[in-house]
Structure formats: C-alpha cells, structure tokens
Amino acid sequence: MKKIVVLTGAGISAESGLKTFRDADGLWEGHDIYEVASPQGWYNNQSLVLDFYNQRRKQLLEVFPNEAHFALSKLETRYDVSIITQNVDDLHERGGSTKVLHLHGELLKSRSTIDECLVYDCKTDIKIGDYCEKKSQLRPHIVWFGEMVPMLEKAAQITSQADIL
Structure with missing residues (x-):
C-alpha cells in the first residue's frame, strides 16, 4: 500500500471557520504574539495566556471539519495516510483521519x-490553580515561540518513509 504524507496548516481549518489569528500586523486577536504564545508571555501574565487559549478552545468546540478534512480521511480507504499538521485543532481527527501528528501541540x-x-x-477552561499530579500549574499543550518542537524528529521520520508527499 502506498504511503502518503500530507502536510497541513491554518488554511485547511480556516475553511471550517477557525480564525488563523495572525494578521498582517503580526498581532493575534489584538495581542502581540509574544504576550500569548511564548514562555516569556506565560511568565509575565499567566492569566492573559490562559484566557487567550480558553477562548481558542471554546471557538474550536463550536466548529466542524470541512470537506478537505473528510477528503483526507477518505484517502485512508485506499492508502496508508499520515497527516503532519501545524494546526493545534482536532478537526482532522473529527473528520476521520487516524494518523495525525500535531507539530505545535493540541488545543484540547x-x-x-x-x-x-x-x-x-482538556475541553474546559484552564484556570490559575489547576494543577497536575506533581502540583504544578497546568498550561496549554501548545508549542510556543522559542520552545523546541518535540515532534519534529518523528515528522522527519514519517516523511522519509513516504511514497508521496
């Protein structure tokens, strides 16, 4: 069976109604990107960062996969399909895709x-005082600017085995 690897980004989810957030001026919903998507932003204002991602999570739960998501999952009936996405949403999974690698984390x-x-x-808000079993504050499972992309090596391995990219 042929191995197909599909790389996706914000455009595929924009068709479902998700905002891509990053405007031409580099602002995300009126915020400097480093205020809401960096370790320094988290250090400076955890409440702002949590509010930003809590709003993104609520928006995600109100939208649905689109025809592109469904078309990619349909390919799985004939091919070994892996999706590597920069998106932090779960629309590929809800569209039926079974092998999805999220490079930048997952909003849920x-x-x-x-x-x-x-x-x-996590399908509800994260609040200050929400702790893990090691008694540390929970944060969004998102790769922020300045952080290592932990799935990069796995993505390289998957793409190296592709018949079609």
Missing part, C-alpha cells in the same frame, strides 16, 4: 509546567 490538551510528558485531555 493541557500539560504540566514542570513535566511536559504529563499531558491531559
């Missing part, structure tokens, strides 16, 4: 601030 998950391996499903 949270993680420990001291142990990035402690990851939890």
Whole structure:
C-alpha cells in the first residue's frame, strides 16, 4: 500500500471557520504574539495566556471539519495516510483521519509546567490553580515561540518513509 504524507496548516481549518489569528500586523486577536504564545508571555501574565487559549478552545468546540478534512480521511480507504499538521485543532481527527501528528501541540490538551510528558485531555477552561499530579500549574499543550518542537524528529521520520508527499 502506498504511503502518503500530507502536510497541513491554518488554511485547511480556516475553511471550517477557525480564525488563523495572525494578521498582517503580526498581532493575534489584538495581542502581540509574544504576550500569548511564548514562555516569556506565560511568565509575565499567566492569566492573559490562559484566557487567550480558553477562548481558542471554546471557538474550536463550536466548529466542524470541512470537506478537505473528510477528503483526507477518505484517502485512508485506499492508502496508508499520515497527516503532519501545524494546526493545534482536532478537526482532522473529527473528520476521520487516524494518523495525525500535531507539530505545535493540541488545543484540547493541557500539560504540566514542570513535566511536559504529563499531558491531559482538556475541553474546559484552564484556570490559575489547576494543577497536575506533581502540583504544578497546568498550561496549554501548545508549542510556543522559542520552545523546541518535540515532534519534529518523528515528522522527519514519517516523511522519509513516504511514497508521496
């Protein structure tokens, strides 16, 4: 069976009604990107960062996969399909795709601030005082600017095995 690897980004989810957030001026919903998507932003104002991602999570739960998501999942009936996405939404999964690698994290998950391996499903707001089992504050399971992309090596491995990219 042919192995197909599909790389996706914000455009595919924009068709479902998700905002891409990053405007031409580099602002995300009126915020400087480093205020809401960087370790320094988290250090400076955890409440602002949590509010930003809580709003994104609520928006995600109100939208649905589009025809592109469904078309990619349909390919799985004939091919071995892997999707590598920069998106932090779950629209590929809700569209039926079974092999999705999220390079930049997942909006519907949270993680420990001291142990990035402690990851939890999260469909509700994260608040100050929400702790993991190691008693550290939970944060969005998102790769912020300035952080390493932990799935990059796995993505390289998947793409190296593709018949079609």
